Amino acid sequence: MTISEPILPFTGIKVLSFAQLAQGPASVQLLADLGADVVKVERPGCGSLERTYRLRNGESLLFQMLHRNQKSLTLDLKSVEGKEIILKLVEGADVLVENFRPGVMDRLGLGYQDLSQVNPRLVYLSASGFGPDGPYVSRPGQDLILQGMTGLASATGKRTDLPTPTGASVIDFHSAALNAFSMAAALLHREKTGKGQHITTSLLDAAAHLQTENIFDCANGIHKVRSTSGLASPGAEAPYGIYETVDGHISLSDVSTAALSDALDEPRIAGFSKQDAFIRRDELHDIVAERMKQRTSADWLQHLLSKGIWCGPVQGYEELLEDPQFTHNELLFETEHPRLGRLRNIRSPVTMSEAPISLHPRRMAPEVGQHTDEVLTGIGLSAEKIASLRAAKIV
DSSP, X not given: OOOOOOOOTTTTOEEEEEOOTTHHHHHHHHHHHTTOEEEEEEOTTTOOGGGXXXXXXXXXXXXXXXXXXXXXXXXXXXSHHHHHHHHHHHHTOSEEEEOSSTTHHHHTTOSHHHHHHHOTTOEEEEEESSOSSXXXXXXXXXXXXXXHHTTXXXXXXXXXXXXXXXXXXXXXXXXXXXXXXXXXXXXXXHHHHSOOEEEEEEHHHHHHHHTHHHHHHHHTTOOOOOOTTOOSSXXXXXXXXXXXXXXXXXXXXXXXXXXXHHHHTOGGGTTOOHHHHHHTHHHHHHHHHHHHTTSOHHHHHHHHHHTTOOEEEOOOHHHHHHOHHHHHTTOEEEEEETTTXXXXXXXXXXXXXXXXXXXXXXXXXXXXXXTHXXXXXXXXXXXXXXHHHHHTTOO
């Protein structure tokens, strides 16, 4: 007796993935974790570009991180027979995802206009750095480049610092979440209309959405500059930021100066109004910083939380992995890889009462072309035909 796979929101939805690097694969994995049947198309022999990053024992940790619950099909997209196979797969697909530079899929004859003729119900997502056209269409788009271009780096750190990028690929992964949301919305729209559509997204658009608050303010005449003391936002009043303690650091968030004055037993800030907390933010920051150095992080957290002050620990990733709430939320799952041994990965961030996601993936990240025979057999190709395609290095 075989055990059937759980019924998840995207169970039965077939996704054809030409996604690469982080933005695209992270989008697809959100669908795969929720049940989508994903076929990733890779180059014969070497596979996709992600397989060359963060190598350990010859295996890419980046690929393992972003390709669970997916199948791998190797295919030469420039060959006539390779294109015929894609067209056959598109006939039964619900979603296609690609984040090549604009124009690449069109030149291969696999753009939306071509494939929507094959399958009018196809939801086709094209993600790029800057959008499908415009003055930057030929430029490389990448997370760090967009952090610098869109103001995020210039809004981070002290006024005297160089523009400071964040310590994570926040634009890539925010873009991925928006992509997944867009595809889900397009599938819902198709249920109502019977029609597929072309979705275009970009890292630039995602970066703007991520920074809605700062960009909105600037566009409406509110011009923010970084504080000299390095508050966490250029538009925030003190003490919004990170403070040193006897043995580490803690973060202090939005709080009234009256409450903070009482909690710190610090009369010098008792008379600060909310307006003062912004205009005199560096002075306020320095007073708070002086007091925070007098006790340990644990002492301060216990004391300030008991006073209703919004605060939290400042931790490295090693400490985060041991954090009781992180552990309680079961954000990590473990798998065994034949060459990498034990791997710990981040689970899907989505929790649904009627479609619980297993902490263990239905599939590990695939080997290059691991599912080529399975996928091609599924569209009617014989074993002999597959063997001839392999001999010709088309798959």
